Amino acid sequence: MTTVGEFMTTRLVTMDANDTLTAAAQEMRDSAIGDVVVTDGDDVVGIVTDRDIAVRGVAAQRDPDRTTLREISSTGLVTVSQYDDAVAAADLMRTYAVRRLPVMDDGRLVGLISIGDLAVEREPQSVLADISADDPNN
Numbered sequence: 001m002t003t004v005g006e007f008m009t010t011r012l013v014t015m016d017a018n019d020t021l022t023a024a025a026q027e028m029r030d031s032a033i034g035d036v037v038v039t040d041g042d043d044v045v046g047i048v049t050d051r052d053i054a055v056r057g058v059a060a061q062r063d064p065d066r067t068t069l070r071e072i073s074s075t076g077l078v079t080v081s082q083y084d085d086a087v088a089a090a091d092l093m094r095t096y097a098v099r100r101l102p103v104m105d106d107g108r109l110v111g112l113i114s115i116g117d118l119a120v121e122r123e124p125q126s127v128l129a130d131i132s133a134d135d136p137n138n
Contacts, residue, residue, distance in 0.1 A: 004089050005082030007118075008103045008111035014039045017046070017070035021057045024048055024069055037102060037109060038073045044102055044109050046073030079104045082111060090118050 014037045015024055024036050028050055038046035048069050056072035057064055079102045080089050089101055093115055103111035 002086040003082065004080050004084045004086055004101075004103055004113050005111070007086070008082060008113045009117060010111045012037055012109065012112055014044075014109070015048075015069060016040070017073070018068050021053050021062070021064035021067050021069070021072065025050070025053055025064070035100060035112075036069070037112065038069045039109075040070075042108075044077065044079075044104070045070070046075045046077065047100055047102070048073045049100075074098075077102055080113065081105065086113075086118060089113055090115075093118070 013027060013031050013033060015027060017038050017040045027036060028034060034051075035047055035049040037044055038048055046069070052072050052074065053064070056062075057067055062071070078092055078096045078098060080092065082103050082105060092101060093099065099115045101113050102109055103113055
């Protein structure tokens with residue numbers, strides 16, 4: 001059995017729920033990533049992706065300097081443990097139609113597993129795995 005912890009991303013970027021869309025977009029640019037985990041104190045409360053900023057923020061004509069991550073983040077997160085089976089994590093993604101799962105250990109965020117991580121591990125010859133394993137182009 002391959003576990004989530006064997007290939008989860010541990011290089012996480014977290015931001016406070018009260019941070020702005022502009023701050024998140026700048027962090028994503030500077031860190032060459034497509035998402036940030038949203039926190040409220042020690043609690044993980046959501047995830048915001050670059051697509052969320054574009055669709056829920058800019059396209060909805062929200063002011064990116066005043067709109068907070070809390071207002072546009074995906075909430076009600078499905079999480080996994082680093083000891084969970086990778087196939088079970090893929091099944092959760094399929095069931096809940098999500099592309100990322102926070103990895104928690106005793107209520108503490110320890111990683112993030114994405115559909116791209118699973119593709120690299122489970123189907124290394126797939127187009128998604130090839131794209132996911134490549135360096136960012138931004």
